[in-house]
Amino acid sequence: MIRRIVQSIALLVTNSYFAAITKASFYQGNLKGVCVPVLNCYACPLAWGSCPIGTLQHYVIVRAVPFYVLGVLGLVGLLVGRWPCGWLCPFGFLQELLHKIPSRKFSAPDWLRHLKFVFLFGVAGVVVWFTFEPWFCKLCPAGTLEAGLPWLWWQARGSVFAEGMDFTTWMFALKMVILVGLLLLMVMMWRPFCRFMCPLGALLGLMNKVSLLQLDYDLDSCAIAYAKGSEFENCATCKHCSLHCPMGLKVPEQRGSVDCIRCMNCTSYGSVYWRFGLGAGADRTGRSGTASPPRGGAESEPAVPA
């Protein structure tokens, strides 16, 4: 619940230039120099800041080192790792909301999570280097949803900014196909874009191992194990935390991986807990002969399933 509130606030904070609606324009002020640590398109009419991936591609095109953007992203990652993905990103928020739509749900092969590095270094790096065009931006579904469609509407309203834009190109059609396909996947699968495609998530995730924010593990505090008592064998057979992980990770083994978005869902049951610190942590994997009462997770008292 707290995370939903934070996500809603973040959505508003990053996309609150409501004057764009009446003016059929978009914000072009100095705040555009701020790269928000989430995937929020520069071209979104309501957006105040810039997308860091779009900005990085610009620097690849002009053959300059993006000291400022990489520094900002690095600092965010160094402090909290991929936490912005789980708590701030509007596109991640959308994916979680769409996943709530009742439908048949699918899982995906684990190897697909390596694809986001192909998008980061390949599409947003090598391809941009050789073509001098921001190809990830051209294909980005977040850009299509937040910017492409609103601009189509702005053109219909006669916006001077949209004069000359041609929405009948094959490029725009391709963007729509990608967006619609991903929206369908989002209903059937946990966060497919975050898991398999997002270059920003890949970049922030690289800092998960060294960030101040870490997730540790104490089996003796697990509410599920306490409730199940002698019926609890081990985490691998229980899988309760893993089933609630929006990134499809095996909890607790993969809690610190590059794919962990620090959503803290797994801390609800007591065994996984967050901390700020540079120490190696106090992972406890053994079990006492008698289960001890669980302690609280990050957000609230651990939920013991019925």
Added chain:
Amino acid sequence: MGASRPEGDEEMRIVRTVTFVLLLVGLCASVAYGLSVGDFWETVTNGVMICLTCIGVA
């Protein structure tokens, strides 16, 4: 209580601290240098071109 690993290997803690400090200093220097050479204003102005191409219509 159950069996546990030692609470923080001292050597690992020192390595992590040194790594963290080096990264922190380096990244702060990167931001500072980027701001000094005008990266902030370049992001403000050149983002417009990214904007137009990114929605595939320019």
